[in-house]
Amino acid sequence: MNTHKNANKQGEKILLGGVAAAALGLINAKPQTVKAANQNGNRATKKAASRAVKTKLTYQNETDTETEGETATNDDPAGQNSGSQTAGSENNAGTASSNPAGGSNQDAAAGNTSAPSTTDNTKTEKLGKAVKRDNENPTVLTGVWLGVDVTYQPGLGIFTVKGNNQTINTVNDRSTSILKAKKSRDLLADPLIVDRNQVREVRFEGSLTINGTVQSMFDTLPNLTTVTGLENLNTSNVYSMYGMFANCSSLRSVEGINKLDASKVTDMSYMFENCFENSKDLINLDLSGLNIGLNINKNDTITMKEMFRGCSKLKSIILPDKIDTSQVTDMTGMFYGCSNLVSVSYPSSDNSEDPANPKVDLSKFNTNGLQYMDYMFSGCTNLTTLNIASFDMSKAIKTNGIKNALNNLPDLRKLVLGKNCKFYRNDTNTNVGLDTPGTWVNVGNGTEENPQMSKKWSSIDLMNNYNGNTDHDTYIRFYDGYPVKIHYVYCVYPDKSDNLKKQPPILDKDGKSYDYVVAGDNGKTSDPIKTKNIYGYTIKSIYVNNDKQSSTDKVTVTFTDHEQDVYFVYDRATGKPITVNYLYYVDDKGHTKPLLDKDNKPMTENVDGVLYGDQKDIIPKPVPGYTIKQIIIDGVKQPGTDKATVGYSDNDQIVDFIYTKNPVNNENKVKAADVTVHYKDEFGNTIAPDEILSGYVGDGYTTGAKNISGYTLKTRPDNATGFFSTFPQDVTYIYTKIGTNNTPNINEPNTPTKIPKQNKKRKEKKNPTKQTASRNLSKKQGISSVAKSKKAAALPQTGTNKHSSLTLLALGSLTLVGALGAAWFSRKKIK
Structure with missing residues (x-):
């Protein structure tokens, strides 16, 4: 019996052990993955669980029912790569949101995910029509504008844009947007703003990046007074600000506008058109952060057409220090009608905040590409100082693009002009239209209080006479009266x-007129304007405008609000009478005696003087027994003997006709040809009148050198003395100018400048990768690998665990079978 009991107990134990082994094997049969530890030995794996935040983008009948388009957004506002998992979807653990602006578009029910990199414009436009009242505050409307949450309080007129490190892509096709700039507008959410007249304030809360355009964003909000939070906008990739604030006539404050970045903007036209008109105070606009033109493509052009047109309450503008307008082609009407504008400056300007010295300073403008500037400053009626010294108006002249650029500036007192400024083309119909009354004078070497005044011009004369190369200067409207x-x-x-x-x-001796200008304040009388003593002329009459004056000595004028002219009218003067003497040679020493007439009196006559600018010829009379040999006018020998040519002189003039006696008893002699004596320099130029010697064939002649001022004799001719013959002879004395050096040989080549040889840079040999480094690296890698393998051996591997489980299951099963068999045999034996 005990044996039987023991056998039963032993069988039960074996049976229990087999069941336990089988159960252990089944438990271990489910595979697991055990992650290996890192090199620091920290094997714990942290699993980040992110909540799926659902943002309602559309609404139905103002209920809380969620519709299609619900999106899961990343809980991380900084855009970190934290995990995001949708409930019921096991495989999307660790999937990061790729769209911090609008979240990763997901269908929570289906468990499908998508992460577009940009906002779907079509979808955004569709969703932007959703409007809902806030449950907690029914007076607040909520909705979406270009994919961003916005609210609007109609009662207060407050529109709020709630940015949260989001990005808006307003357009996909830049060229299309530019072509449709006047039609495509980024207006603030129209569905929320039923009546745009009610909007009084716009707020931007939280950071927001806008790519594309912001054109017409605030367009036609006539009662908008305040904009805040613009510093939260990143506009570094915006290329159009067309009409951004246009027609915001009541706007008074734009906080953060100095932080906007316009470095890529190519269209600023109409940006502030008709702004500030209804403001009670004058406006100071700080645009110092725009960085205009700094990141423009080389082939792009910029337009600033009518950028500030009609801003009648705009007092001052601060432009950025960093500004590049070299690619601006159009500034038409840029400041047109800015009637209170007195200052345009830069943050670094000394007078940017100096109310005592306001000025419009555009000296940093590069206008090399400017083609149109019509009416640019027209109507700036309070403008006192304008600096456009840097303006190059060449292209604008060619395109007739300067019309009335300086028109209607009645208070302008100072105008700074540069070398490339131009104010006319070929006629006055296309000029800049400067019509400011008074007299402009140049400062020159003087000061603004005491200018040089070498030029005194009316506005019309300034336009017509200005030459940038010679007249660039600072001009002061020094007098209120027009110049005379x-x-x-x-x-x-x-x-x-x-x-x-x-x-x-x-004209004077240099070919310039004697004309000049006098100026003074309106209503005052000028100092006496006297007649000039002008060589060759004599005063005849004086006219003031068209009125002939009684005096021919001096005149005074009263300055008025229009230009006047004073004419001093002259006749040409007649020179003094000319005395003509007839003389003959007495001897070879140059002594002369007068020829006698029939009354035995010296032959002489008086000839009327010559009119200034004219001349007359006096012909020598034939005298029997004498032959004309020389003509001398006021002590100067003339080259010929046929006539004396006399011009005007206000001094007495004397003409001497000198004769020689004809030889006596020359019946058997033959008249010889003349011997002409020449006096020339070494270049063949005549430096003294020729002398002509007459005689008979066979007679001897003698010539001599002359003392010629500034010259010394170089060569005495071989035929200085000789005999008359039947053939003409020439005797030439050559002189050298005193004090001249030998002319250098300009064809002699210059010694070439030796250029020092430059040491050739040695080619740097590339150092081959040292094997020791690779060996060390291999050693380190080997050590690391061994360490890893050892540590890995200490942990159960996935495959190994599976194997062990199956073995245990088999052993348990065999044990169970053995126990059952043993029990069966025991019972049989007992029986």
Whole structure:
């Protein structure tokens, strides 16, 4: 019996052990993955669980029912790569959101995920029509604008954009947007703003990046007074700000606008058109952060057309220090109608905040590419100082693009002009239209309080006469009265008032007229303007405008609000009478005696003087028994003997005709040809009048050198003495100018400059990768691998665990079978 009991107990134990082994094997049969530890020995794996935040983008009948389009957004506002997992989807653990702007678009029910890199414009436009009242505050409307949450409080007129490190892509096709700039507008959410007249304030809360355009964003919000938070906008990739604030006529404050970045903007036209008109205070606009033109493509052009047009309450503008306008082609009407504008400056300007010295300083503008600047400053009626010294108006001249650029500036007192400034083309119909009354004078070497005044011009004369190469200067409108032009003319046409402007001007020895300008304040009388003593002319009459004056000595004028002219009219003067003497040679020493007439009196006559600018010829009379040999005018020997040519002189003039006696008893002699004596320099130039010797064939002649001032004799001719013959002879004395050096040989080549040889840079040999480094690396890698393998051996591997489990299951099963068999045999034996 005990044996039987023991056998039963032993069988039960064996049976229990087999069941336990089988159960252990089954438990271990389920595979697991055990991650290997890192090199630091930390084997713990942290699993980040992110909540799926659902943002409602569309609404139905103001209920809380979620519709299609619900999106799961990343809980990390900084855009870190934290995990995001949708409930019920096991395989998307560790999937990061790729769209911090609008979240990764997901269908939570289906468990499908998508992570677009940009906002779907079509979808955004569709979703932007959703409007809902806030449950907690029914007076607040909520919705979406370009994919960003916005709210609007109609009662207060407050529109809020809630950015959260989001990005808006307003357009996909840049070229399309530019072509449709006037049609495509990024207006603030129209569905929320039913009546745009009610909007009074716009707030930007949280960071927001805008790519594309912000054109017409605030367009036509007539009662908008305040914009805040613009510093939260990143516009570094915006290329159009067309009409951004246009027609915001009540706008007074734009906080953060100095932080906007316009470095890639190519279209700023109409950006502030008709802004600030209804503001009670004058506006100071700080645009110092725009960085205009700094990141523009080389082939792009910029337009600033009518950028500030009609901003009648705009007082001052601060432009960025870093500004590049070299690619600006159009500034038409840029400041047109800015009637209170007195200052345009830069943050680094000394006078940016100096109310005592306001000025419009565009000296940093590069206008090499500017083609249109029509009406650019027209209507800036309070403008006092304008600096456009850097302006190059060449292209604008060619395109007729300067019309009325400086029109209607009644308070302008100072104008700074540069070398490339131009104010006319070929006629006055295309000029800049400068019509400011008064007299402009140049500062020159003087000061603004005491200018040089070498030029005194009216506005019209400044436009017509200005030459950038010679006239670039600072011009001050020094007098309120218009200048009076003083003219010196000589009477060619009949001396009638209607012909005064036709009379040619009198010119000085340098070919310049004597005309000048006097100026003074309106209503004041000028100092006496006196007649000039001009060589060759004599005063005839004086006219003030068309009125002939009684005096021919001096005149005074009263300055008015229009230009006036004073004409000093001259006739050409007649020179003093000319005395003509007839003389003959007494001897070879140059002594002369007068020839006697039939009354035995010296032959002489007086000839009327010559009119200034004219000349007359006096022909020598034939005298029996004498032959003309020399003509001398006022002590100067003339080259010929046929006539004396005399011009005007206001001194007495004397002409001497000198004769020689004809030889006596020369019946058997033959008249010889003349011997001409020449006096020349070594270059063949005549430096003294020729002398002609006459005689008979066979007679001897003698010539001699002359003392010629500034010259010394170089060569005495071989035929200085000789005999008359039947053939003409020439005797030439050659002189050298005193004090001259030998002319250098300009064809002699210059010694070439030796250029030092430059040491050739040695080619740097590339150092081959040292094997020791690779060996060390291999050693380190080997050690690391061994360490890893050892540590890995200490842990159960996935395959190994599976194997062990199956073995245990088999052993348990065999043990169970053995126990059952043993029990069966025991019972059988007992029985």
